[in-house]
Amino acid sequence: MIPPATRPPLRLLLAAPRGFCAGVDRAVRIVEEALARYGAPVYVRHEIVHNRHVVDGLRARGAVFVEELSEIPDDGRPVIFSAHGVAKSVVSEALSRRLVTLDATCPLVTKVHREVERQHARGRHLLLIGHAGHPEVLGTMGQLPEGAVTLVQDVAEAEAVQPPAGAALAWSSQTTLSVDDTAGIVAVLARRFPDIAGPAKEDICYATSNRQAAVKALVARGAERVIVVGAQNSSNSRRLAEVAERAGAAGALLVEQPESLDAGGFAGCAAIGLTAGASAPESLVQAVIDRLRRRFDLAVEEVRVAEETIAFRLPPGLAPRTARDTLAAD
Structure with a gap:
């Protein structure tokens, strides 16, 4: 660690919005609530979202991640479909086996x-x-x-x-x-194909659009390089890195684990940007900031391009219990 008095200055432009979107938040809450209601194990088909930190945290609490329903025993335990959605054949297989299913597909x-x-x-x-x-x-x-x-x-x-x-x-x-x-x-x-029909509303989700716009704003405000907190298999995170470079950043670094970040690689930069994919929790963003602070005299500036207020309800039967529910049960 460099002594505080000798740390070089660095502007850190922090994208907003960043990180968890409403669909990811809902999917993670479904797994958490299922564990609270049913106890462990709860099965999840595919990674609930594409972030190892999130998946490992849920696994430690009793979630069991599988790629196919054939890996799940007929033990009456719930199975959750991931935020990415599943084919109708998967739903049909679950019905034929009479599995208890919870659908965490993003709305x-x-x-x-x-x-x-x-x-x-x-x-x-x-x-x-x-x-x-x-x-x-x-x-x-x-x-x-x-x-x-x-x-x-x-x-x-x-x-x-x-x-x-x-x-x-x-x-x-x-x-x-x-x-x-x-x-x-x-x-x-x-x-x-001039007569091709398109969707009534844009398919690319609001969170993807907002996060890409925020990355462009980071570069426009002077970010020479951009850090994207996200997994390699996260489509929206990879797109953020591509958008940063196309917007004019000298480089974009996709970081899944903060401890892997070589902060010294930003020596000589006056300003860098930081964002996070829609499946990356804010705790990882803050861990990256902490890592940068050990190397630089950091001045953090938030660059906000939109406010996000969307929230999705949990499936029926999984909404968190209220005090009234508890009293009624007693």
């Missing part, structure tokens, strides 16, 4: 599921903008019969895609994509 992902169902019911073939293999994409594609969806990952694929001849078309997107990249892909699809 904004559910909105996309219902939208693609409506477009399919109108006889349209769906072009889904997203990343192959991402659980949200797998869940969205799994809302429709096989062959009803074609995945488009980038502008090159938008230029080359060949949907079924004569089919009416609609497009939808993963909720955690780059706003700018998605706009470019949609422009290509609209040029090639």
Whole structure:
């Protein structure tokens, strides 16, 4: 640790909004409340959100994470579907096994599921903008019969895609994509297929858009480099790093664990930016700030581009108990 009197000055521009979104907060609360109501173990299909710190914390409290329902014994314990959503085949499998299920799918992902169902019911073939293999994409594609969806990952694929001849078309997107990249892909699809239908409301969620706008504001305010607190498998976190570099930052660093950050790497910078993906808790942001303080005379400035007041309700039966509920039970 450098003695306080000799630490070089550094402006830290702190993005706002950052970190947990309403969908992630709801998903984590569902697991916590399920553990409180049912006790351990509670099974969770896939990581509830893409953040190792969050997952490890829930695992320590009794959550058991699996990739497939086949890994879950028929012991009557609850199983939770992750915030990314699941295919209809997964729901059907759970019903056939009479599993007790709790759905932590983000309501904004559910909105996309219902939208693609409506477009399919109108006889349209769906072009889904997203990343192959991402659980949200797998869940969205799994809302429709096989062959009803074609995945488009980038502008090159938008230029080359060949949907079924004569089919009416609609497009939808993963909720955690780059706003700018998605706009470019949609422009290509609209040029090639002028009659293509789009969603009634934008599929990219408010939290993704706000966090990307905040990162652009950090760079505009002078951040030479940007730290993104988030996991490597977190789509929205990776997009934040890309947005920072495209906005003009000399570099963007995706940090999953604060202790892995080499603060000395920012020597010579006058100002850097800090944000967090939608699945990264604020405690990790503060741990990064603490780590930087050991190396620099830090001046923290918040850069806010939006206020977020959205909150999602827990599923029926999982809402936290009130004092009145407790008295009634007694």
